[in-house]
Amino acid sequence: MLAIFYMAAAVAVLAAMAVVFQRTPVYSALSLIVVLGALAVVYLLLDAPFIAMIQVIVYAGAIMVLFVLVIMLLNARPEEPTRGSRFAHWLGVPLLIVFLGEFSYLIFRRFPARAAPSAADASPEAIGHLLFRSYVLPFEVTSILIVVAILGAVVLAKKQL
Amino acid sequence: MATSSDLGFFLLVTIVKVAIILWVLLTAIAYLTWLERKVIGHIQSRWGPYLVGPHGLLQPLADGVKFLFKEDIMPADADRLVYWLAPFIAMVTAFLSIAVIPFGESFELRGHVIPLQITDLNVGLLFVFAVTSLGVYSIVLAGWASNSKYPLFGGLRSSAQMISYELALGLGVVGVLMISGTLSLRGIAASQLGFWRLGGILILPRWNIFLQPVGFLVYFMAAIAETNRVPFDLPEGETELVAGFHTEYSSFKFAMFFMSEYANMVTVSCLATLLFFGGWSGPVFGPGWLRVLLPVFWFCLKVFCFLFFYIWVRGTLPRFRYDQLMAFGWKFLLPLGLANILVTSFVLAWIHS
Numbered sequence: 001m002l003a004i005f006y007m008a009a010a011v012a013v014l015a016a017m018a019v020v021f022q023r024t025p026v027y028s029a030l031s032l033i034v035v036l037g038a039l040a041v042v043y044l045l046l047d048a049p050f051i052a053m054i055q056v057i058v059y060a061g062a063i064m065v066l067f068v069l070v071i072m073l074l075n076a077r078p079e080e081p082t083r084g085s086r087f088a089h090w091l092g093v094p095l096l097i098v099f100l101g102e103f104s105y106l107i108f109r110r111f112p113a114r115a116a117p118s119a120a121d122a123s124p125e126a127i128g129h130l131l132f133r134s135y136v137l138p139f140e141v142t143s144i145l146i147v148v149a150i151l152g153a154v155v156l157a158k159k160q161l
Numbered sequence: 162m163a164t165s166s167d168l169g170f171f172l173l174v175t176i177v178k179v180a181i182i183l184w185v186l187l188t189a190i191a192y193l194t195w196l197e198r199k200v201i202g203h204i205q206s207r208w209g210p211y212l213v214g215p216h217g218l219l220q221p222l223a224d225g226v227k228f229l230f231k232e233d234i235m236p237a238d239a240d241r242l243v244y245w246l247a248p249f250i251a252m253v254t255a256f257l258s259i260a261v262i263p264f265g266e267s268f269e270l271r272g273h274v275i276p277l278q279i280t281d282l283n284v285g286l287l288f289v290f291a292v293t294s295l296g297v298y299s300i301v302l303a304g305w306a307s308n309s310k311y312p313l314f315g316g317l318r319s320s321a322q323m324i325s326y327e328l329a330l331g332l333g334v335v336g337v338l339m340i341s342g343t344l345s346l347r348g349i350a351a352s353q354l355g356f357w358r359l360g361g362i363l364i365l366p367r368w369n370i371f372l373q374p375v376g377f378l379v380y381f382m383a384a385i386a387e388t389n390r391v392p393f394d395l396p397e398g399e400t401e402l403v404a405g406f407h408t409e410y411s412s413f414k415f416a417m418f419f420m421s422e423y424a425n426m427v428t429v430s431c432l433a434t435l436l437f438f439g440g441w442s443g444p445v446f447g448p449g450w451l452r453v454l455l456p457v458f459w460f461c462l463k464v465f466c467f468l469f470f471y472i473w474v475r476g477t478l479p480r481f482r483y484d485q486l487m488a489f490g491w492k493f494l495l496p497l498g499l500a501n502i503l504v505t506s507f508v509l510a511w512i513h514s
Contacts, residue, residue, distance in 0.1 A: 026243065026305060033298070050344075053287035061294025062324055065301065069320045072305050072313065124284070124344060 005045050012038035023078045025071045029064060036060045048122035170273060178279055179260075186259055190423040191221035197472045204476035228416040236307055236409045243306035248410065248417035251299030255421035255428070258292045261285040262431045263347045265441050265457040277457060278347060285346040286338070289432060290331065293387065296425065297323040300389070300406045303418070307409035315405030318395050318483065325490040326386040326393075332498030333380030336373045336505040337436045346432075350440025368439040375501040377437045379494055384429040386490070388422065391475040395483055430467035438463050 015038065018031035036059045043052035131139055195210065195217065202209025210217030235244060265277035282288050297320060304316020338344065341352040356363040357371075370377050386393035395405075402408070407418045434440060443459030445452050481489065 024240075026240075026302075030243075030302075049282065049284045050287070053284050053291045056291035057287065057294050061291060061297065062327065065294075065297050065320050065324055068298070068301055068305075069317065072301070072317060 001045060005042065008038045008041040008045070012042070025079075026068065029067050029071055032067070033060050033064050036064065046122075050124045050127060051122060167273075170271075174270075174273070174275055175279065178275075182259060182279060183256070186256070186424065186427065187420075189427060190420055191225070193423045193426070193468060194224065194419075195221050196468070197475070200469070200472045201476045204473075225416070228413055231412040233412040233414065234409075236309055238308045239409070240306040240308065243302050245414075247299045247303035247306060248414040248421075250302065251296065251421035252417045252424075254292050254296035254299065255424035258289040258428045259424075259431075261288050261346055262428070262435070263350060263440065264431075264460045266453065268453045276347070277453075281345060281347045284344045286334065286344045286349070286432075286436075289346075289428065290327075293425070293428070294323075294327060296421070299418070299421065303410065304406040307406075309409050311402045312406050312408045315402050315408070319389065319406060322386060322389075322393065322395060322486060322490075325487060326383045326494070329379055329383035329490060329494035329498050330387055332495065332502060333376050333378075333383055334436055335498075335502050336376040337369050339502075339505055339509055340369060340372060346435050350435045350442075353439040354442045366439055366442060368437065368442070370437040373437065373501070373505070375497060376505075377433070379498045379501065380436070381433060383490075383494060384433065385471070385474070386486075388425045388429055390422075390426065390471060392478040392481050393486060394480060395486060426468060426471055427464065430464045430471070433467055434460060434463040 012035050015031045015034035019028045019035065022028040022031060036055060040052040040055045040060070043049075043055060198220070199209040199217070210220040213219040213223045235241070260279040261282050263276065263278035263281065267274050267276040269275070300319040300323075301316045304312040304314075304319070307313070337349065341349045343349060343352070353367050353369055355367050357365045357367055365371055389395075407415055410418060441456035441460040443456065443462075445455045447455070
């Protein structure tokens, strides 16, 4: 199980780096799909098959299809590598390393190494109870928020309704 | 506790099952192409393939050989990696979902119970949806990577169509899930065994189609759209887009797209059988081995009926226009699916209270 976790984690990290370093937008999008797939494997290992499947269906199967669709519609070509400002080189890279070090230190202090929290019930029934009983108000508010966003998009896209 | 010999036995059985199922599936796909040409031929008062073998029965073999020996052409400005990747994604996603399809009860061999299914996931239905939702990429990427205008249009159309109809597909089966209360395909099929009785007389098998006719309608129409078949085959509409997303594909890469389309048809038909038509339920009698084989036969018969219906539709209906397709999906199928869920939940709440 641990070996599978390390493989999935390595794939996720490498693909996430590929998202940033790729120059072709479609390759970046494809790498992001690989990241989402690897995360789904991690969810499976955490005894949450429902979350894993929803992750693939919603993120990899629907949202990323829209990303790829937009990239194709714009016919985005490979990015031209810019010279890069000196400021970014001399200050950005050390700052990034400091930030990563700080971040991982905090994570290791906050969550010392131990078994995954597999005791939590992640069955569809349990998630349904949480969503529609305990958190029904945030759930409904989110749905209204999304409807507002869709309406806004339609208004912006169509000058005359 | 599982001993190492148990584990070895389990692995052996699984490998044998995978091999058999793959062989059956590939043969079924090959003869599905034959059946399609034959049935459409007869619908159009032609004979269909007749020359290779009796009644053209060896035609799939000839087609396979032809595909293998044709020249493999790649457009000059194609994106090489993605152009290669697309047909493989199509094949993998099309064949993966068969892993969770149960096609019969179980039988005992040397004290082990062997279910007639590769693996029973407790989220089996979602697994199938996840895998098919990834199948969109094969079409989208094939259209993009060919770097040619007709495939690009095919890819764009396809991605919009797939996203639109995936919603209706999901909504169509929610009613069944509410009734059976499980996401495992084996569980859903098992919940439909037996009969409804009225005064001690058997009237109807307990199939979900009698409880969820609207759900079935929504599911099956969306499923035809998801598999890119007539009347929803706009991604490859040959009158406008030459051959749509696979215009630039030739030889075996084209064959892979072709096979994955038929494999998807088989998967969708299997799901329709399991969700709405009781899976392997049917009259079972006779000695032990017949009791194992008859359910498999009933399952295959039902799947075959769906596949025949697919071909029948192709021989009968004209293609939608693109705006009609979108309007049909969003303004008819989606509200219908939602209304079906609403009515089902009210009835269920009323029964349970």
